Amino acid sequence: MLYINGEWIKTGSKGTLPVTNPATGEKIETVAYAGQEETRKAITAAEQAFEYWKKRTAKERSAYLYQAAHYLRQRVDELAETITREMGKPVREAKGETLLAIDYLEWYAEEAKRIYGDTIPASHADKRILVIKEPVGVTAAVTPWNFPIAMITRKIAPAMAAGCTVVLKPASATPLSAINVFKAFDEVGLPPGVANLIIGTASEVVGEMTANPKVRKITFTGSTEVGKQLLRQSADTVKKVSMELGGHAPFIVFNDADLDQAVEGAIASKFRNAGQTCICTNRIYVQEDIADVFGHKMAEKVKALKVGNGLEDQVDIGPLIDRFALEKVEDHVRDAVQKGARILCGGETLVIADAKGYFYAPTVLQGATEEMKIASEETFGPVAPIFTFKDEQEAIQKANHDTYGLAAYCYTQNMKRAFQMMEALEYGIVGINDPIPTTAQAPFGGVKESGIGREGGKYGIQEYLEDKFVSIKLD
């Protein structure tokens, strides 16, 4: 279903889109599939609604976000099950994601009331300088499948709080979670046109979003490759952009770290969502003298992880999203083994009874080197390659990536070293002895080709605001 100008639309100009469960291969639902025509209508509706929405008081906008959060909170189990069915992550993780998605709505319901401007001392006695904050305007949001609900609220909650109106295109693999968010907006009586949902063909929908001059802001989460394309497409109409793109996180373990905590942390960071998160560890760097014991301990624990349909109890790792994702993981492991890596556990595609999905065994590789594909390309799967380093300087030099700069992790019990590493790592997010840093109140985002802008906390709402400078001459 599409949601345009406050109306549910059950047919799309591009026909229908089947939604399949990646654990079983079964079709679970069919939704309307749209194109340029519907996108244009949604943008026009958002433009008309903007005049009304930007004039609401912060308290009024906040109330809608609170009510939507409340509606979703009553349905956490149902929403989590939908996530698992459409993209595979274990239902326990899906529940965590749903709660995070609600946190974003609540955080920005609060933050709507704290959009402060400035007064600046002027250079002339008869002048006064004000800076006021204004919403950017119609915002087009494009989101990925790996966090099918949290990536949506992380964008549209701050946009709506700031006074922007929104047109969202979710990933085609996961439209059902997006529909669930819009059911909440519909139920709480959000004014028509403030938030619109277009499920549709990427080239047409996003092509219209980037070309249409009525759209003033593009906010995208997805691969670096597509992000670059959207930057190019947005250039002609000089839109404000936020880009949350790919990552290649290093996980550094010094010989002064608590080894058991480091192993637990590496597993949490690497295997969450079957390795399909942008801040998942992609390279583990362990100080030479502890590398063997670290690898052994990690492999012992990883062997115990249960792979299967995320709806089943006790499953730790679900399927990969599709065949292409599975083939990429197979290719990275094959390439690493050919270049000398040793498989400590896993290293194979799994066939699971009663499930036809894309399962890969959680894998630990010892003896990884910089020449392997896995050292520089985003794997997006459950493979943990262990590299070694001699000292801090070498760890920093290897950990900083030429292209990516999203998240990095460091395990040490030496406080001076923790600060030195925090400052030397060229990443937007650094977890010191913390493998899961994401939270609604902190700025999430990357440097280099991992992105532009931040989502979360007081920083996230600035992406949807413009500063207007007003100079007043009194005499």
Ligand code: NAP
């Ligand atoms: P993707 O292929 O770039 O797709 C993301 C979104 O862009 C989807 O809605 C997709 O639509 C759309 N899209 C795809 N090709 C397009 C094109 N040519 N023109 C316009 N739109 C297009 O990424 P993904 O595979 O869904 O997600 C995985 C990537 O996202 C990874 O690289 C990951 O690191 C990154 N990610 C980053 C963050 C972050 O916060 N930095 C968070 C999560 C994920 P369709 O689904 O219809 O193709």
